[in-house]
Amino acid sequence: MRNFGKQSTVAVAGKYLALGFYVAFALFPLYWLAKIAVTPDKLIFTDGTALVPSSFTFENFRTVLLHTDFLAYFRNSLVVSLGTAAITTCIAAAAGYAFSRFDFRGKRLIIAAMLITQMFPLLMIIAPIYKIVAAVGLLNSLTSLIIVYTAFNIPFATFLMQSFFDGIPKDLEEAGMIDGCTRFQALRKIILPLTLPGLAATLGFIFTAAWSELLFALMLINSNDTMTFPVGLLTFVSKFSVDWGQMMAAGVLALVPSCLFFIFIQRYLVQGLTSGAVKG
Protein backbone atom coordinates (compact mmCIF):
# COMPACT_ATOMS: atom_id res chain seq x y z
CA MET A 1 0.00 0.00 0.00
CA ARG A 2 2.92 2.36 -0.34
CA ASN A 3 3.94 4.59 -3.13
CA PHE A 4 7.48 5.66 -3.71
CA GLY A 5 6.26 8.82 -5.40
CA LYS A 6 8.20 9.55 -8.54
CA GLN A 7 8.54 6.31 -10.47
CA SER A 8 10.10 6.34 -13.88
CA THR A 9 7.96 5.36 -16.86
CA VAL A 10 10.29 2.42 -17.51
CA ALA A 11 9.64 1.05 -14.01
CA VAL A 12 5.89 1.43 -14.39
CA ALA A 13 5.95 -0.24 -17.80
CA GLY A 14 8.08 -3.04 -16.38
CA LYS A 15 5.63 -3.51 -13.54
CA TYR A 16 2.64 -3.82 -15.86
CA LEU A 17 4.62 -6.12 -18.13
CA ALA A 18 5.43 -8.40 -15.18
CA LEU A 19 1.80 -8.36 -14.05
CA GLY A 20 0.76 -9.18 -17.60
CA PHE A 21 3.13 -12.13 -17.59
CA TYR A 22 1.67 -13.48 -14.35
CA VAL A 23 -1.92 -13.08 -15.55
CA ALA A 24 -1.13 -14.74 -18.88
CA PHE A 25 0.70 -17.62 -17.20
CA ALA A 26 -2.19 -18.13 -14.78
CA LEU A 27 -4.95 -17.99 -17.38
CA PHE A 28 -3.41 -19.56 -20.48
CA PRO A 29 -3.89 -23.25 -19.52
CA LEU A 30 -7.49 -22.61 -18.52
CA TYR A 31 -8.10 -20.69 -21.72
CA TRP A 32 -6.71 -23.59 -23.73
CA LEU A 33 -8.94 -26.05 -21.89
CA ALA A 34 -11.99 -23.96 -22.74
CA LYS A 35 -10.80 -23.42 -26.32
CA ILE A 36 -10.51 -27.12 -27.13
CA ALA A 37 -13.83 -27.75 -25.39
CA VAL A 38 -15.70 -25.43 -27.76
CA THR A 39 -13.82 -26.45 -30.91
CA PRO A 40 -15.88 -28.77 -33.13
CA ASP A 41 -14.42 -32.27 -33.28
CA LYS A 42 -13.44 -32.20 -36.91
CA LEU A 43 -11.54 -28.93 -36.51
CA ILE A 44 -9.38 -29.98 -33.53
CA PHE A 45 -6.56 -31.27 -35.66
CA THR A 46 -6.75 -28.78 -38.49
CA ASP A 47 -6.93 -25.83 -36.13
CA GLY A 48 -3.98 -27.30 -34.27
CA THR A 49 -2.30 -24.61 -32.29
CA ALA A 50 -4.33 -21.65 -33.52
CA LEU A 51 -5.09 -19.35 -30.60
CA VAL A 52 -8.74 -18.88 -31.55
CA PRO A 53 -10.87 -21.67 -33.02
CA SER A 54 -12.40 -20.89 -36.41
CA SER A 55 -15.88 -21.94 -35.24
CA PHE A 56 -17.59 -22.66 -31.92
CA THR A 57 -19.84 -25.44 -30.73
CA PHE A 58 -21.37 -26.52 -27.46
CA GLU A 59 -21.89 -30.04 -28.77
CA ASN A 60 -19.12 -31.42 -26.52
CA PHE A 61 -20.80 -30.08 -23.39
CA ARG A 62 -24.13 -31.51 -24.48
CA THR A 63 -22.65 -34.96 -25.10
CA VAL A 64 -20.81 -34.98 -21.78
CA LEU A 65 -23.87 -33.92 -19.82
CA LEU A 66 -26.38 -36.21 -21.54
CA HIS A 67 -24.51 -39.27 -22.73
CA THR A 68 -21.95 -39.98 -20.05
CA ASP A 69 -21.95 -40.67 -16.31
CA PHE A 70 -20.66 -37.16 -15.80
CA LEU A 71 -23.71 -35.92 -13.88
CA ALA A 72 -23.53 -38.88 -11.48
CA TYR A 73 -19.83 -38.21 -10.78
CA PHE A 74 -20.63 -34.56 -10.34
CA ARG A 75 -23.39 -35.31 -7.86
CA ASN A 76 -21.19 -37.73 -5.90
CA SER A 77 -18.42 -35.16 -5.67
CA LEU A 78 -20.86 -32.48 -4.63
CA VAL A 79 -22.24 -34.68 -1.84
CA VAL A 80 -18.76 -35.60 -0.61
CA SER A 81 -17.36 -32.06 -0.79
CA LEU A 82 -20.34 -30.31 0.76
CA GLY A 83 -20.65 -32.96 3.46
CA THR A 84 -16.97 -32.78 4.27
CA ALA A 85 -16.92 -28.99 4.27
CA ALA A 86 -19.97 -28.64 6.51
CA ILE A 87 -18.93 -31.27 9.08
CA THR A 88 -15.30 -30.19 9.15
CA THR A 89 -16.18 -26.54 9.62
CA CYS A 90 -18.47 -27.28 12.58
CA ILE A 91 -15.96 -29.55 14.30
CA ALA A 92 -13.03 -27.25 13.56
CA ALA A 93 -14.92 -24.19 14.77
CA ALA A 94 -15.55 -25.87 18.13
CA ALA A 95 -11.94 -27.04 18.41
CA GLY A 96 -10.53 -23.70 17.27
CA TYR A 97 -12.69 -21.93 19.84
CA ALA A 98 -11.34 -24.19 22.59
CA PHE A 99 -7.75 -23.46 21.55
CA SER A 100 -8.42 -19.75 21.36
CA ARG A 101 -10.29 -19.25 24.63
CA PHE A 102 -9.16 -21.90 27.11
CA ASP A 103 -5.95 -22.78 28.85
CA PHE A 104 -6.21 -26.38 29.85
CA ARG A 105 -4.32 -29.53 30.61
CA GLY A 106 -3.05 -31.33 27.55
CA LYS A 107 -3.45 -28.34 25.21
CA ARG A 108 0.16 -28.44 24.04
CA LEU A 109 -0.04 -32.19 23.55
CA ILE A 110 -3.13 -31.95 21.35
CA ILE A 111 -1.67 -29.10 19.30
CA ALA A 112 1.50 -31.14 18.81
CA ALA A 113 -0.53 -34.16 17.71
CA MET A 114 -2.40 -32.02 15.21
CA LEU A 115 0.86 -30.62 13.85
CA ILE A 116 2.22 -34.14 13.44
CA THR A 117 -0.76 -35.07 11.30
CA GLN A 118 0.30 -32.28 8.95
CA MET A 119 3.85 -33.58 8.71
CA PHE A 120 3.64 -37.22 7.77
CA PRO A 121 2.87 -38.37 4.23
CA LEU A 122 -0.85 -39.06 4.03
CA LEU A 123 0.00 -41.86 1.62
CA MET A 124 1.49 -43.61 4.62
CA ILE A 125 -1.96 -44.38 5.95
CA ILE A 126 -3.53 -45.27 2.63
CA ALA A 127 -2.96 -49.00 3.17
CA PRO A 128 -4.25 -49.19 6.77
CA ILE A 129 -7.25 -47.04 5.86
CA TYR A 130 -8.04 -49.31 2.95
CA LYS A 131 -7.95 -52.35 5.22
CA ILE A 132 -10.02 -50.69 7.96
CA VAL A 133 -12.62 -49.37 5.51
CA ALA A 134 -12.81 -52.79 3.87
CA ALA A 135 -13.18 -54.46 7.28
CA VAL A 136 -16.15 -52.30 8.27
CA GLY A 137 -17.69 -52.82 4.85
CA LEU A 138 -17.61 -49.19 3.70
CA LEU A 139 -15.64 -49.65 0.48
CA ASN A 140 -17.34 -47.94 -2.47
CA SER A 141 -19.44 -45.74 -0.20
CA LEU A 142 -19.40 -41.97 -0.11
CA THR A 143 -19.67 -42.03 3.69
CA SER A 144 -16.19 -43.47 4.03
CA LEU A 145 -14.80 -40.68 1.86
CA ILE A 146 -16.58 -38.00 3.91
CA ILE A 147 -15.23 -39.42 7.18
CA VAL A 148 -11.69 -39.75 5.87
CA TYR A 149 -11.62 -36.29 4.27
CA THR A 150 -13.13 -34.70 7.38
CA ALA A 151 -10.40 -36.13 9.58
CA PHE A 152 -7.67 -35.06 7.14
CA ASN A 153 -8.90 -31.48 7.02
CA ILE A 154 -9.71 -30.92 10.68
CA PRO A 155 -6.19 -29.95 11.87
CA PHE A 156 -5.67 -27.23 9.29
CA ALA A 157 -9.22 -25.96 9.59
CA THR A 158 -8.86 -25.84 13.36
CA PHE A 159 -5.74 -23.67 13.20
CA LEU A 160 -7.47 -21.44 10.68
CA MET A 161 -10.55 -21.05 12.88
CA GLN A 162 -8.39 -20.47 15.94
CA SER A 163 -6.72 -17.54 14.22
CA PHE A 164 -10.12 -16.07 13.36
CA PHE A 165 -11.29 -16.43 16.97
CA ASP A 166 -8.03 -14.93 18.21
CA GLY A 167 -8.86 -11.85 16.16
CA ILE A 168 -12.07 -11.28 18.16
CA PRO A 169 -11.60 -9.60 21.55
CA LYS A 170 -12.38 -11.79 24.55
CA ASP A 171 -14.18 -8.89 26.24
CA LEU A 172 -17.13 -9.31 23.89
CA GLU A 173 -18.24 -12.68 25.13
CA GLU A 174 -17.16 -11.94 28.68
CA ALA A 175 -19.52 -8.98 28.60
CA GLY A 176 -22.24 -11.29 27.35
CA MET A 177 -21.52 -13.82 30.08
CA ILE A 178 -21.64 -11.13 32.75
CA ASP A 179 -25.04 -10.19 31.38
CA GLY A 180 -26.20 -13.73 32.07
CA CYS A 181 -25.50 -15.76 28.94
CA THR A 182 -23.86 -19.13 29.28
CA ARG A 183 -20.59 -19.46 27.42
CA PHE A 184 -22.28 -21.43 24.67
CA GLN A 185 -24.97 -18.80 24.23
CA ALA A 186 -22.31 -16.11 24.08
CA LEU A 187 -20.46 -18.12 21.46
CA ARG A 188 -23.56 -18.63 19.38
CA LYS A 189 -25.05 -15.15 19.61
CA ILE A 190 -22.01 -12.89 19.83
CA ILE A 191 -18.93 -14.63 18.49
CA LEU A 192 -20.21 -16.77 15.61
CA PRO A 193 -21.83 -13.87 13.72
CA LEU A 194 -18.48 -12.06 13.89
CA THR A 195 -16.59 -15.07 12.52
CA LEU A 196 -18.85 -15.53 9.51
CA PRO A 197 -16.10 -14.51 7.08
CA GLY A 198 -13.79 -16.96 8.81
CA LEU A 199 -16.36 -19.73 8.60
CA ALA A 200 -16.91 -18.95 4.92
CA ALA A 201 -13.18 -19.06 4.20
CA THR A 202 -12.79 -22.37 6.03
CA LEU A 203 -15.80 -23.81 4.25
CA GLY A 204 -14.43 -22.84 0.85
CA PHE A 205 -10.98 -24.13 1.69
CA ILE A 206 -12.22 -27.54 2.72
CA PHE A 207 -14.67 -27.74 -0.16
CA THR A 208 -11.94 -27.25 -2.75
CA ALA A 209 -9.61 -29.65 -0.95
CA ALA A 210 -12.26 -32.37 -0.90
CA TRP A 211 -13.30 -31.62 -4.47
CA SER A 212 -9.81 -32.27 -5.81
CA GLU A 213 -8.71 -35.24 -3.71
CA LEU A 214 -7.82 -38.09 -6.03
CA LEU A 215 -5.65 -40.81 -4.53
CA PHE A 216 -7.79 -41.89 -1.59
CA ALA A 217 -10.89 -41.76 -3.75
CA LEU A 218 -9.11 -43.91 -6.34
CA MET A 219 -8.18 -46.43 -3.66
CA LEU A 220 -11.49 -46.58 -1.80
CA ILE A 221 -13.94 -46.34 -4.70
CA ASN A 222 -14.04 -48.57 -7.72
CA SER A 223 -17.69 -48.93 -8.52
CA ASN A 224 -18.91 -46.59 -11.23
CA ASP A 225 -21.94 -45.51 -9.18
CA THR A 226 -20.01 -43.90 -6.36
CA MET A 227 -17.03 -42.49 -8.25
CA THR A 228 -16.21 -38.92 -7.42
CA PHE A 229 -15.35 -36.49 -10.15
CA PRO A 230 -11.54 -36.86 -10.20
CA VAL A 231 -11.76 -40.65 -10.33
CA GLY A 232 -14.52 -40.53 -12.92
CA LEU A 233 -12.64 -38.11 -15.14
CA LEU A 234 -9.48 -40.18 -14.90
CA THR A 235 -11.28 -43.35 -15.96
CA PHE A 236 -12.99 -41.30 -18.63
CA VAL A 237 -9.57 -40.22 -19.90
CA SER A 238 -8.15 -43.71 -20.00
CA LYS A 239 -11.30 -45.15 -21.57
CA PHE A 240 -11.95 -42.60 -24.30
CA SER A 241 -8.50 -41.16 -24.63
CA VAL A 242 -9.05 -39.78 -28.11
CA ASP A 243 -12.15 -37.72 -27.56
CA TRP A 244 -10.30 -34.54 -26.70
CA GLY A 245 -13.25 -32.18 -27.01
CA GLN A 246 -15.41 -34.15 -24.59
CA MET A 247 -12.64 -34.60 -22.05
CA MET A 248 -11.91 -30.90 -22.01
CA ALA A 249 -15.60 -30.07 -21.78
CA ALA A 250 -15.81 -32.32 -18.72
CA GLY A 251 -12.72 -30.54 -17.36
CA VAL A 252 -14.28 -27.12 -17.82
CA LEU A 253 -17.40 -28.28 -16.01
CA ALA A 254 -15.30 -29.64 -13.14
CA LEU A 255 -13.76 -26.20 -12.75
CA VAL A 256 -17.05 -24.46 -12.18
CA PRO A 257 -17.78 -25.31 -8.52
CA SER A 258 -14.31 -24.70 -7.18
CA CYS A 259 -13.90 -21.47 -9.11
CA LEU A 260 -17.25 -20.21 -7.86
CA PHE A 261 -16.24 -20.99 -4.31
CA PHE A 262 -12.86 -19.42 -4.84
CA ILE A 263 -14.22 -16.14 -6.19
CA PHE A 264 -16.49 -16.08 -3.18
CA ILE A 265 -13.78 -16.64 -0.58
CA GLN A 266 -10.64 -15.11 -2.08
CA ARG A 267 -11.20 -11.66 -0.59
CA TYR A 268 -11.60 -13.15 2.88
CA LEU A 269 -8.45 -15.13 2.39
CA VAL A 270 -5.77 -12.45 2.45
CA GLN A 271 -7.84 -10.50 4.97
CA GLY A 272 -8.09 -13.57 7.22
CA LEU A 273 -4.43 -14.38 6.94
CA THR A 274 -3.48 -10.76 7.57
CA SER A 275 -5.70 -10.46 10.60
CA GLY A 276 -4.20 -13.30 12.54
CA ALA A 277 -3.17 -16.60 11.06
CA VAL A 278 0.36 -15.71 10.13
CA LYS A 279 1.16 -12.59 12.05
CA GLY A 280 4.41 -12.86 13.89
Place this chain on the structure above:
Amino acid sequence: MTALADTAPGETRARPSFYFRYLVEPYLYLSPAIVLIALVMMVPLAIGISYAFQSVNLLRPFETGWVGFENFQALWSDRKFWLALTNTFWWTLGSISLQFFLGLGLALLLNTQFHGKRLVQALVFLPWAVPTFLSALTWAWLFNPTIGPLPHWLAALGILSEPYNILADPDLAMWGPITANVWFGIPFFAITLLAALQSIPGELYEAAEIDGASTWQCFTKITLPFLAPMIAITVMLRTIWIANFADLIFVMTGGGPANSTQILSTYIFTTAFRKLDFGYASAIAVALLGLLLIYAAILLVLRRKLVKI
Protein backbone atom coordinates in the same frame (compact mmCIF):
# COMPACT_ATOMS: atom_id res chain seq x y z
CA MET B 1 -6.34 -14.85 36.13
CA THR B 2 -9.60 -16.02 34.60
CA ALA B 3 -10.67 -17.33 37.98
CA LEU B 4 -10.31 -13.79 39.32
CA ALA B 5 -12.48 -12.41 36.55
CA ASP B 6 -15.18 -14.85 37.61
CA THR B 7 -15.31 -13.48 41.12
CA ALA B 8 -16.27 -10.06 39.84
CA PRO B 9 -19.93 -9.27 39.10
CA GLY B 10 -22.55 -12.00 39.07
CA GLU B 11 -20.62 -13.94 41.68
CA THR B 12 -23.63 -15.53 43.30
CA ARG B 13 -24.70 -17.16 40.04
CA ALA B 14 -23.56 -20.77 39.73
CA ARG B 15 -19.86 -20.23 39.46
CA PRO B 16 -18.29 -22.75 37.10
CA SER B 17 -16.01 -24.86 39.18
CA PHE B 18 -12.30 -24.90 38.59
CA TYR B 19 -12.38 -28.47 37.35
CA PHE B 20 -15.16 -27.79 34.92
CA ARG B 21 -13.30 -24.89 33.36
CA TYR B 22 -9.93 -26.57 33.13
CA LEU B 23 -10.70 -30.22 32.58
CA VAL B 24 -14.15 -30.66 31.16
CA GLU B 25 -15.35 -27.65 29.20
CA PRO B 26 -12.47 -27.35 26.69
CA TYR B 27 -12.74 -31.04 25.94
CA LEU B 28 -16.45 -30.72 25.23
CA TYR B 29 -15.52 -28.45 22.35
CA LEU B 30 -12.53 -30.53 21.31
CA SER B 31 -13.82 -34.08 21.58
CA PRO B 32 -15.23 -34.53 18.05
CA ALA B 33 -11.96 -33.34 16.54
CA ILE B 34 -9.86 -35.51 18.85
CA VAL B 35 -11.94 -38.64 18.28
CA LEU B 36 -11.86 -38.31 14.48
CA ILE B 37 -8.17 -37.52 14.28
CA ALA B 38 -7.31 -40.38 16.61
CA LEU B 39 -9.45 -42.92 14.76
CA VAL B 40 -8.78 -41.89 11.18
CA MET B 41 -5.19 -40.67 11.38
CA MET B 42 -3.33 -41.71 14.50
CA VAL B 43 -4.48 -45.33 14.68
CA PRO B 44 -3.86 -45.94 10.95
CA LEU B 45 -0.50 -44.21 11.31
CA ALA B 46 0.51 -46.68 14.02
CA ILE B 47 -0.82 -49.56 11.94
CA GLY B 48 1.00 -48.19 8.89
CA ILE B 49 4.30 -48.07 10.75
CA SER B 50 3.75 -51.62 11.97
CA TYR B 51 3.04 -52.75 8.38
CA ALA B 52 6.58 -51.72 7.47
CA PHE B 53 7.80 -54.61 9.62
CA GLN B 54 5.29 -57.12 8.29
CA SER B 55 4.53 -58.90 5.09
CA VAL B 56 1.12 -57.55 4.06
CA ASN B 57 0.39 -58.33 0.46
CA LEU B 58 -3.24 -58.69 -0.55
CA LEU B 59 -2.20 -60.66 -3.62
CA ARG B 60 -0.40 -63.23 -1.44
CA PRO B 61 -2.73 -63.44 1.55
CA PHE B 62 -1.10 -66.53 3.09
CA GLU B 63 2.35 -65.05 3.51
CA THR B 64 1.48 -62.62 6.27
CA GLY B 65 3.36 -62.12 9.50
CA TRP B 66 6.19 -60.21 11.10
CA VAL B 67 9.33 -60.08 9.04
CA GLY B 68 11.53 -57.71 11.05
CA PHE B 69 13.63 -55.47 8.85
CA GLU B 70 13.19 -57.55 5.72
CA ASN B 71 11.23 -54.83 3.91
CA PHE B 72 13.95 -52.32 4.67
CA GLN B 73 16.67 -54.68 3.49
CA ALA B 74 14.77 -55.09 0.24
CA LEU B 75 14.49 -51.32 0.09
CA TRP B 76 18.23 -50.86 0.54
CA SER B 77 18.98 -53.00 -2.50
CA ASP B 78 16.03 -51.72 -4.56
CA ARG B 79 17.44 -49.70 -7.45
CA LYS B 80 14.03 -48.13 -8.08
CA PHE B 81 13.96 -46.78 -4.52
CA TRP B 82 17.26 -44.91 -4.92
CA LEU B 83 16.17 -43.61 -8.31
CA ALA B 84 12.89 -42.42 -6.78
CA LEU B 85 14.83 -40.76 -3.95
CA THR B 86 17.00 -38.83 -6.40
CA ASN B 87 13.94 -37.86 -8.42
CA THR B 88 12.17 -36.70 -5.26
CA PHE B 89 15.08 -34.41 -4.53
CA TRP B 90 15.09 -32.76 -7.97
CA TRP B 91 11.30 -32.60 -8.13
CA THR B 92 11.11 -30.87 -4.74
CA LEU B 93 14.05 -28.54 -5.30
CA GLY B 94 12.91 -27.51 -8.78
CA SER B 95 9.30 -26.95 -7.74
CA ILE B 96 9.93 -25.14 -4.47
CA SER B 97 12.57 -22.73 -5.77
CA LEU B 98 10.57 -21.69 -8.84
CA GLN B 99 7.35 -21.42 -6.82
CA PHE B 100 9.04 -19.37 -4.14
CA PHE B 101 10.80 -16.81 -6.32
CA LEU B 102 7.89 -16.35 -8.69
CA GLY B 103 5.50 -16.18 -5.72
CA LEU B 104 7.65 -13.60 -3.94
CA GLY B 105 7.79 -11.53 -7.11
CA LEU B 106 4.02 -11.66 -7.43
CA ALA B 107 3.49 -10.72 -3.78
CA LEU B 108 5.79 -7.71 -4.14
CA LEU B 109 3.92 -6.62 -7.27
CA LEU B 110 0.53 -7.01 -5.61
CA ASN B 111 1.73 -4.97 -2.65
CA THR B 112 2.09 -1.90 -4.89
CA GLN B 113 -0.72 0.16 -6.31
CA PHE B 114 -1.97 -0.19 -9.86
CA HIS B 115 -5.17 -0.07 -11.88
CA GLY B 116 -7.47 -3.08 -11.76
CA LYS B 117 -5.75 -4.54 -8.72
CA ARG B 118 -8.74 -6.48 -7.39
CA LEU B 119 -9.32 -8.15 -10.74
CA VAL B 120 -5.64 -8.99 -11.27
CA GLN B 121 -5.41 -10.45 -7.77
CA ALA B 122 -8.43 -12.68 -8.34
CA LEU B 123 -7.07 -13.84 -11.72
CA VAL B 124 -3.53 -14.68 -10.66
CA PHE B 125 -4.76 -16.62 -7.63
CA LEU B 126 -7.11 -18.67 -9.78
CA PRO B 127 -4.76 -21.63 -10.51
CA TRP B 128 -4.83 -22.44 -6.84
CA ALA B 129 -8.57 -23.12 -7.03
CA VAL B 130 -8.14 -25.54 -9.92
CA PRO B 131 -8.44 -29.13 -8.64
CA THR B 132 -5.04 -30.82 -8.81
CA PHE B 133 -6.13 -33.67 -11.03
CA LEU B 134 -7.47 -31.11 -13.46
CA SER B 135 -4.25 -29.06 -13.44
CA ALA B 136 -2.40 -32.28 -14.15
CA LEU B 137 -4.68 -33.23 -17.04
CA THR B 138 -4.63 -29.71 -18.47
CA TRP B 139 -0.84 -29.55 -18.49
CA ALA B 140 -0.55 -33.06 -19.86
CA TRP B 141 -2.78 -31.93 -22.72
CA LEU B 142 -0.78 -28.74 -23.24
CA PHE B 143 2.38 -30.82 -23.62
CA ASN B 144 0.69 -33.15 -26.10
CA PRO B 145 1.73 -32.10 -29.61
CA THR B 146 -1.61 -33.25 -31.08
CA ILE B 147 -3.72 -30.69 -29.24
CA GLY B 148 -1.33 -28.60 -27.17
CA PRO B 149 0.69 -25.63 -28.37
CA LEU B 150 3.69 -26.03 -26.06
CA PRO B 151 5.74 -28.55 -28.06
CA HIS B 152 5.34 -26.38 -31.17
CA TRP B 153 6.42 -23.25 -29.33
CA LEU B 154 9.39 -25.01 -27.77
CA ALA B 155 10.41 -26.31 -31.19
CA ALA B 156 10.02 -22.84 -32.70
CA LEU B 157 12.28 -21.44 -29.97
CA GLY B 158 14.84 -24.12 -30.77
CA ILE B 159 14.61 -25.80 -27.37
CA LEU B 160 13.24 -28.97 -28.91
CA SER B 161 14.52 -30.34 -32.22
CA GLU B 162 10.97 -31.19 -33.28
CA PRO B 163 7.57 -30.82 -31.62
CA TYR B 164 7.29 -34.00 -29.56
CA ASN B 165 5.80 -34.74 -26.13
CA ILE B 166 8.42 -34.08 -23.46
CA LEU B 167 6.41 -36.22 -21.02
CA ALA B 168 7.54 -39.23 -23.07
CA ASP B 169 11.21 -38.25 -23.00
CA PRO B 170 13.04 -39.68 -19.95
CA ASP B 171 15.50 -36.77 -19.93
CA LEU B 172 12.90 -34.01 -19.93
CA ALA B 173 9.76 -35.63 -18.52
CA MET B 174 10.26 -34.26 -14.99
CA TRP B 175 9.89 -30.69 -16.30
CA GLY B 176 6.27 -31.42 -17.18
CA PRO B 177 5.01 -32.04 -13.62
CA ILE B 178 7.34 -29.33 -12.29
CA THR B 179 5.79 -26.76 -14.64
CA ALA B 180 2.31 -27.80 -13.57
CA ASN B 181 3.33 -27.66 -9.92
CA VAL B 182 4.84 -24.19 -10.26
CA TRP B 183 1.71 -22.96 -12.01
CA PHE B 184 -0.42 -24.41 -9.27
CA GLY B 185 1.79 -23.34 -6.35
CA ILE B 186 2.70 -19.70 -7.09
CA PRO B 187 -0.58 -18.39 -5.61
CA PHE B 188 0.08 -20.06 -2.25
CA PHE B 189 3.38 -18.26 -1.76
CA ALA B 190 1.94 -15.05 -3.17
CA ILE B 191 -1.03 -15.12 -0.77
CA THR B 192 0.95 -15.91 2.38
CA LEU B 193 3.82 -13.54 1.56
CA LEU B 194 1.38 -10.78 0.59
CA ALA B 195 -0.33 -11.18 3.96
CA ALA B 196 3.06 -10.89 5.69
CA LEU B 197 4.02 -7.85 3.56
CA GLN B 198 0.82 -6.06 4.51
CA SER B 199 1.57 -6.47 8.18
CA ILE B 200 4.87 -4.55 7.89
CA PRO B 201 4.30 -1.10 9.43
CA GLY B 202 4.31 1.57 6.72
CA GLU B 203 6.14 4.08 8.93
CA LEU B 204 9.33 2.06 8.54
CA TYR B 205 9.38 2.76 4.81
CA GLU B 206 8.55 6.43 5.34
CA ALA B 207 11.40 6.77 7.81
CA ALA B 208 13.76 4.99 5.43
CA GLU B 209 12.69 7.25 2.59
CA ILE B 210 13.39 10.36 4.67
CA ASP B 211 16.82 8.96 5.43
CA GLY B 212 17.39 8.62 1.68
CA ALA B 213 17.36 4.83 1.41
CA SER B 214 17.08 3.33 -2.06
CA THR B 215 14.33 0.89 -3.02
CA TRP B 216 16.85 -1.96 -2.93
CA GLN B 217 18.02 -0.96 0.56
CA CYS B 218 14.42 -0.84 1.74
CA PHE B 219 13.91 -4.33 0.36
CA THR B 220 16.99 -5.93 1.94
CA LYS B 221 16.94 -4.01 5.24
CA ILE B 222 13.20 -3.86 6.00
CA THR B 223 11.17 -6.18 3.80
CA LEU B 224 13.35 -9.29 3.89
CA PRO B 225 14.00 -9.33 7.66
CA PHE B 226 10.27 -8.92 8.29
CA LEU B 227 9.42 -11.68 5.84
CA ALA B 228 12.12 -14.07 7.07
CA PRO B 229 10.08 -15.96 9.70
CA MET B 230 7.20 -16.36 7.27
CA ILE B 231 9.56 -17.50 4.52
CA ALA B 232 11.16 -20.09 6.79
CA ILE B 233 7.87 -21.59 7.87
CA THR B 234 6.19 -21.59 4.45
CA VAL B 235 9.23 -23.02 2.67
CA MET B 236 9.47 -25.78 5.26
CA LEU B 237 5.79 -26.69 5.05
CA ARG B 238 5.72 -26.51 1.28
CA THR B 239 8.85 -28.64 0.89
CA ILE B 240 7.30 -31.39 2.96
CA TRP B 241 4.04 -31.02 1.12
CA ILE B 242 5.64 -31.13 -2.35
CA ALA B 243 7.82 -34.11 -1.46
CA ASN B 244 4.63 -35.94 -0.50
CA PHE B 245 2.64 -34.68 -3.45
CA ALA B 246 1.93 -37.58 -5.78
CA ASP B 247 -1.21 -36.50 -7.66
CA LEU B 248 0.37 -34.39 -10.41
CA ILE B 249 3.00 -36.94 -11.36
CA PHE B 250 0.61 -39.86 -11.03
CA VAL B 251 -1.86 -38.30 -13.46
CA MET B 252 0.65 -36.77 -15.89
CA THR B 253 3.18 -39.56 -16.31
CA GLY B 254 2.33 -42.32 -13.86
CA GLY B 255 6.01 -42.30 -12.86
CA GLY B 256 7.22 -43.09 -16.35
CA PRO B 257 8.79 -43.10 -18.85
CA ALA B 258 11.24 -45.70 -17.52
CA ASN B 259 10.67 -44.46 -13.94
CA SER B 260 12.26 -41.12 -14.82
CA THR B 261 9.52 -39.25 -12.95
CA GLN B 262 8.96 -41.84 -10.22
CA ILE B 263 9.24 -40.03 -6.88
CA LEU B 264 8.92 -41.72 -3.50
CA SER B 265 5.28 -40.78 -2.98
CA THR B 266 4.18 -42.08 -6.40
CA TYR B 267 6.23 -45.21 -5.74
CA ILE B 268 4.36 -45.66 -2.44
CA PHE B 269 1.04 -45.20 -4.16
CA THR B 270 1.70 -47.53 -7.08
CA THR B 271 3.12 -50.19 -4.75
CA ALA B 272 -0.01 -50.04 -2.60
CA PHE B 273 -2.55 -49.43 -5.35
CA ARG B 274 -1.34 -51.65 -8.17
CA LYS B 275 0.71 -54.35 -6.44
CA LEU B 276 -1.36 -54.27 -3.22
CA ASP B 277 1.93 -54.84 -1.37
CA PHE B 278 1.08 -52.82 1.73
CA GLY B 279 4.11 -53.95 3.72
CA TYR B 280 6.63 -52.72 1.20
CA ALA B 281 4.65 -49.53 0.52
CA SER B 282 4.70 -48.77 4.25
CA ALA B 283 8.44 -49.36 4.43
CA ILE B 284 8.98 -46.76 1.68
CA ALA B 285 6.62 -44.40 3.51
CA VAL B 286 8.53 -44.81 6.79
CA ALA B 287 11.78 -44.07 4.98
CA LEU B 288 10.28 -40.94 3.42
CA LEU B 289 8.91 -39.83 6.79
CA GLY B 290 12.32 -40.27 8.40
CA LEU B 291 14.00 -38.16 5.70
CA LEU B 292 11.39 -35.41 6.03
CA LEU B 293 11.77 -35.32 9.82
CA ILE B 294 15.54 -34.88 9.45
CA TYR B 295 14.94 -32.09 6.95
CA ALA B 296 12.43 -30.33 9.22
CA ALA B 297 14.80 -30.60 12.20
CA ILE B 298 17.67 -29.07 10.23
CA LEU B 299 15.48 -26.22 9.01
CA LEU B 300 14.13 -25.47 12.49
CA VAL B 301 17.65 -25.31 13.90
CA LEU B 302 18.71 -23.00 11.06
CA ARG B 303 15.68 -20.82 11.68
CA ARG B 304 16.51 -20.48 15.37
CA LYS B 305 20.07 -19.47 14.49
CA LEU B 306 19.18 -17.02 11.72
CA VAL B 307 15.94 -15.45 12.90
CA LYS B 308 15.99 -13.81 16.28
CA ILE B 309 12.55 -12.94 17.53
